[in-house]
Amino acid sequence: MSEKLSKVLKAAGLDLLSCMQCGACTGSCPSGRHTGLNTRRILRDARKNRASVLSDDALWLCTTCYTCQERCPRDIPITDALLELRRLAVKEGFMLPEHRRISEMVEECGHAVPLDEETKQKREELGLDPIPETVQKYPEALQEVRSLLKACKFDELTAEK
Ligand code: SF4
Ligand code: SF4
Structure with missing residues (x-):
């Protein structure tokens, strides 16, 4: 994608820049306990504008339970950001x-x-x-x-x- 991921997310009201990589999201993720979903890593990659995050199958392992979003000490809209990343992934042709x-x-x-x-x-x-x-x-x-x-x-x- 031509535009930077972090900019697209920010424009959608989903600013990830205040993430301090504490891992509370990953630690509280029920799906991540059983799958390769690592929310903290996905957010870090999106923040670093790594386009590979869109082709990452783990993006689709989130059940949208919102536990991570409720627990984030920085009030980052994590689940909403994951949904936006999925939307961008589909737009780029990545879909399970x-x-x-x-x-x-x-x-x-x-x-x-x-x-x-x-x-x-x-x-x-x-x-x-x-x-x-x-x-x-x-x-x-x-x-x-x-x-x-x-x-x-x-x-x-x-x-x-
Ligand atoms: S819980 Fe919030 S601050 Fe901590 S790593 Fe996850 S998104 Fe970042
Ligand atoms: S919303 Fe998704 S990423 Fe967040 S805790 Fe639930 S399953 Fe994990």
């Missing part, structure tokens, strides 16, 4: 294959998890309409969803680059 697949499903069916035959059958057994009142029941509504996605260039954003 699973997320790309889910995006394709939203474009195809209007749902990240479309209804399958088994669920339809279970609904019927419960006396429900097999297809609920969603875009899956109304093709014209699905077309509207697709038009909206196209209008906001969702398809371009999530396409493999």
